Amino acid sequence: MSARQTQILFVGDMHLGRLPARVQASDRLPPLAELGPGAAWRRTADEAVRLKVDAVALAGDVVHGAGDTFEGASELATGLVILARAGIPVLAVAGNHDTRVLPELARHGGITLLGPEGTWSFADIAPEGRPAVRVVGWSFPRPHWTDSPLAVAPPPAVPGLVTLGLLHADLDVPGSRYAPVSGAGLAAAGYAGWLLGHIHAPGAPSTSGRPFYLGSLSGLDPTETGVHGPVLVSVGEGGDVAMRRMPLAPLRWLAVDLDLEDTREPAAALAALVYDAVAGACEASREADDATLAFGVRLALRGAVDDPAAVRAAAVALGEKSESMPAAGAVAFLETITVETHQRVALGEAAQGDDPPGLLARRILALEGADDVPGVDDPAAWRALLLTEARRVIHDVDHLASYRGLEEPVSDDEVRREALATAWALLEHLDQDRKGRHAPDPS
Ligand SMILES: [Mn+2]
Structure with a gap:
């Protein structure tokens, strides 16, 4: 680190109070609490002290929810104490999960809440002898917010002052209930960067003023794959900005x-x-x-x-x-x-037949995206039809009373893979039936 740089450590969705789902119970693994967001936050605070950063900035969904407030607040406090002892200020915006609890925690000290009640506000980090950096933020007023945060104009960029936006919002999803915001609109503010909370998949840090997601600090379940951790922003004397993700998630x-x-x-x-x-x-x-x-x-x-x-x-x-x-x-x-x-199976060969295995082979070829499918004039159109049928079956199952509330949007590729798996299973079954006819009766 150059002594003349100003450094801020940005932290995405932590959901403190939650433990990671689906971790195996094993003597060889560290205890669950050492693998969750609380441990990731403690590591982040330790790293902030080690790097002597000038501030830590939290992008919302710091604490998971009402039921986890106590556990989450206690995990948060552990990191805040480490940072306070080192004199490192903490800035934060509220996300949809902590509209109530974060402002309350901020009132108790240790956190400066930016953009309370759906406004924009900023804090200047100006260590002596080093470049000043402005952090501008907006906080969720309520768990659902259908207006764009840009409905109120953020403070204009000041020439010569590096400005970074901190926001919990749904990027380029018009009609979202989670503060829908346009990426082009944010970029138009002319800030050096926009560091976002909400989506848990980490994006690639961008210093060109384009918004990106910090991602969850630590993967909370098996779908949150890849390298998670805070993003270190360093601002040099000439106003040059560098960003680096730190792989701190345990x-x-x-x-x-x-x-x-x-x-x-x-x-x-x-x-x-x-x-x-x-x-x-x-x-x-x-x-x-x-x-x-x-x-x-x-x-x-x-x-x-x-x-x-x-x-x-x-x-x-x-x-x-x-x-x-x-x-x-x-x-x-x-x-x-x-x-x-x-x-x-030699699919092309099998698909020549008009028997049940042949008809299945044609469907498999079509679902796998083959250009030529025996007996089919337009494989692409037929594939679309097969997927529509498959989606209708999935939709019917999804809407059974027992599954209500569990449904998540199913992607086209998931539908395709599910249909393929079913076709292959049937083909295998037919093959066994055929072999079975010739095999000796097991009884
Ligand atoms: Mn979140």
Whole structure:
């Protein structure tokens, strides 16, 4: 660090009070509390002290919700005490989860709330002998807010003063109930950067004034994959701005694909193949100064195999053993293994037939995006039709009373993969029926 730089550490959604979901219980893994947002926040505070940053800025959803307020507030206090002892000020905006609790915590001291009640306000970080930086922020007034924060103009950029925007909002989602805001509108403010809370997937830091998401400080469930941690902003004497994500989250989620297509006897070798794939993926995700303690891996097996049933059985056995394993200087565990392998079949050949396997083979070819499907004039149009049918089936299931409230929007690719899996399962079943007819009766 140059002594003449001003540094601010920006922190995305923490949801303090929550513990990460879906972590395996294992003696080899650190306790859950060491892997969650509270631990990530403590590490962030320690790092802020070590780097002697000039301020820490929180982008909202600091504390998860009413039920977790006590636990969340106590975790927050731990970090605030560390920062207060070092004389590091903390700025924050409220997100949709902490419209009540954050202003209250701010009143107790230790946090400066920016933009209370849906207004814009700013704080200048101006350490002696170093460049001043202005942080402008807007806070959620209520858990739902359908107006754009830009409905009220943010303070204009001041020539010669580096200004950074801090905001919890839904970027480029018109009609959102979570402070919908236009990225172009934010960029037009002429600030050096916009550091956003709300979406938990971390975006690429941008110093060109384009907004980006800080992402959750620590992945809260297996869908929050990748490198999570705060973003360090450094401003030099000439007003040059640099941003760097610090990989401080103790838990990292990875989605790993293992293709078994070219493997001999994949069922027998599955455990070794999986350990190699997991270790390789953890190693590949490792950053300089990586502080990951545990990797949670969602593994998908793919490809054509001779004996899909044997692969499924081996995957179930491996899942039941649920061992954690050393990986990339930390510990990895398998959160789930999904089996998307399928029967090795000459599809083009099978699709020539008008029998049930042939009709299924045509559907598989179409769903896989083939340009030529025997007996089909326009495979693309047919694929669209198949997906519409599949989506209707999913929609009917989604709206059963028992699933109400669980439904999340299903992507086109998820629909396609689900339809493909069903078609492959049927094809395998037909194949077994055919073989069964010739096999001796087991009874
Ligand atoms: Mn959030």
